[in-house]
Amino acid sequence: MPRFHCPEPLTPGAELDLPPGAARHVQVLRLQPGDTVTLFPGDDPGGEFDATVLRMGRSDVHVRVDAHRATEREAARAVHLLAGITAGERMDWLIEKATELGAASITPLVAERSVLRLKGERADKKLAHWQAVAVAACEQCGRNRVPPVHPAVTLAEWLGTNAAPVDGGGRLLLSLRPGTRPLRAAAGGDGPLWFLSGPEGGLTPAEEALALAQGFQPTTLGPRVLRAETAPLAALAALLM
Known part of the structure; x- marks a missing residue:
């Protein structure tokens, strides 16, 4: 599943426009409404979110944030x-x-x-x-x-x-x-x-x-x-x- 960094508050059920870079990538991949992607905020609260594409514009992509997964892949030592x-x-x-x-x-x-x-x-x-x-x-x-x-x-x-x-x-x-x-x-x-x-x-x-x-x-x-x-x-x- 395509993964995108989305440095905005993510809450299950919320709808939002993807950041410009992520939106361009979705356009290049030719994803369609109903397709799913993974979003991660990059900092707290951590983990990642499933999201569903709702609408594809010429330069914007609107998605719905779905379930959160408390998945971390950080090294044991900093x-x-x-x-x-x-x-x-x-x-x-x-x-x-x-x-x-x-x-x-x-x-x-x-x-x-x-x-x-x-x-x-x-x-x-x-x-x-x-x-x-x-x-x-x-x-x-x-x-x-x-x-x-x-x-x-x-x-x-x-x-x-x-x-x-x-x-x-x-x-x-x-x-x-x-x-x-x-x-x-x-x-x-x-x-x-x-x-x-x-x-x-x-x-x-x-x-x-x-x-x-x-x-x-x-x-x-x-x-x-x-x-x-x-x-x-x-x-x-x-x-x-």
Whole structure:
């Protein structure tokens, strides 16, 4: 059954117009009145709703909200990803796959070696695009909670508002420095976890030192050097699957 994100209050028996993006998708699928779809709000109260198409307009689709299902497909552990912004479409791919794998939130990191620099209106548009990528990934993979994609920040800016481990959670830094611990050993426990990885070329020594001073522990994924968009996904898969 087609699934659509509908960030509006959903109540069984209510009738509403689908958001423009979902309506366009229904039109493309050539659904007809009487066909059923699945809607999910993306946040509280969670779960998903059956819905029936009542009317197809030229650009709008009117539906009736039916039964609610308290179905959740979230990972047992909250892992928050801080990922250095990668070049081109690689960041889109990273956000899409991180959402599918179950990341609790995603913070694009403007690292010293990041090629892409975002400011002002361009930053706002890119953030909206990345959040839409996460929404589409939830529609595809079955998640009923859309992970927030936070505004892009530097590591210093993030640490300025997150100076201490949150809720007793752990902090891990993907690093090639000597003395790193394997991921599974470093990530012991089941509390929330913040995982930091850099862009192409990795974090600079100064950035690593800053992270280590704020409680991040260095960890490794093994002897091979993975690409910037591959490494955080490998970590999420190991932690959440």
